[in-house]
Amino acid sequence: MEKVVDKKNFKTLKGTISIPSDKSMSHRAVLFSSLAEGTSIIKNFSTGDDPHSSIKVCSALGADISFEDETTVIINSDGKLKQPQTELYCGNSGTTMRLMAGILAGQKFNSILTGDESLSKRPMKRVTEPLSLMGAQISSDEGKSPLSICGTDLHSINYTSQIASAQVKSCILLAGMQTNDNKKTIYTEPYLSRNHTEILLKHMGASIVTDNNTTTIEKSELKPINIEIFGDISSAAYFITAALIIPNSNIIIKNVGLNPTRTGIIEVAKKMGGQIDILEQREICGEIVGDIQVKYSELKACNIEGEIIPKLIDEIPIIAVLATQAEGQTIIKDAQDLRNKESDRIKTMVNELKKLGANIEESADGMIINGKTQLTGNCSVETYQDHRLAMSLYVAGLICKKEIIINGFEWVNISFPNFENLFETIKH
Ligand code: S3P
16 A cells, blocks of 8 residues: 655644554463453553454464454453464564464464464574473474474573563563473573563562563463553654654653653653653553653754663664754664564665665664755655554655655554554644
């Protein structure tokens, strides 16, 4: 689907919006509830395709899942997954596949995890290797999916990961929760990645403790939950950026998850001089939630590297757009894992922003962006089947001198089906 974006249709962004449900939390809520005996109620579940892949996989594994309305999910489970009758199709969702691999490795049956063209190209050795150390019987296609899993008894490990990945960490913690050797599984990562798994598992009764970058888990049973999922900071990032770079904008984004392992975009935007205020901070199931006010700002470049990277890994495409409007040179480093996302986000984002007139170069582990540049547009850009490319390029299109055409815009449905409509409500 082609989308035309033209800045002539509006002057500024003003108003209050509610952002859709957090994708990472939606996945975890449905996966963990399927392992808990009893009835769980999840409100404000994501309407994105990815969390729905998790629902389909859990249903195929015997969880009784129904919708009370579009975003309220009821899960009845006896806490035991059943042998699936088909392959488990994870669609585009790396989170579904990698977390499910940890769950299925310790079950009493065999299963096969598959995915779409993009997911089938993404690295799975990062989960198959540590799972094998736990005794899992799991085979891949040269480190890629499909993953064939013969469920078996797992034993605990003390594992230090080379990458700060919440998907890998969650996979190993979910496997560690099923071990039978009365020992603890200890997982250490180089920098703290998003910790929703740790917080939610603890909330559901798991025996889990975190100390800096090390998390320890023991064999645990989960209790069902009643949870209302907060808005996704990764979705809010497009609105935050747009308001910062479109003159005279002033918006409030309500009910956004503000877990410090996810708020790198706010830290960076503030460092660049962005006027961002957090209003009405509160707590939901151990997670911080608040409203964010963002105003148009004069921005200056900054360096983005090291331990902040996992806190903004999904926001780097939109941060690249932000950096084109900041005075000076923004250098993004230590983000090589961006090449393993839904597309090689270093290459794809640099390619497409160049077409729009940005002064941006690729490096092995990031990008170098020189600003401030008036983006020209007057061209078409590609999304590479990547939802975050589609949304980032849309925001870039809002500040281009001439219209742009985004090919493959339908990929926004992976995480944010209502993306454009929500923008329309604040365009004035
Ligand atoms: C996610 C973790 C991150 C992120 C992805 C969602 C999660 O991936 O990029 O969109 O929900 O755990 P990695 O763990 O591969 O960094």
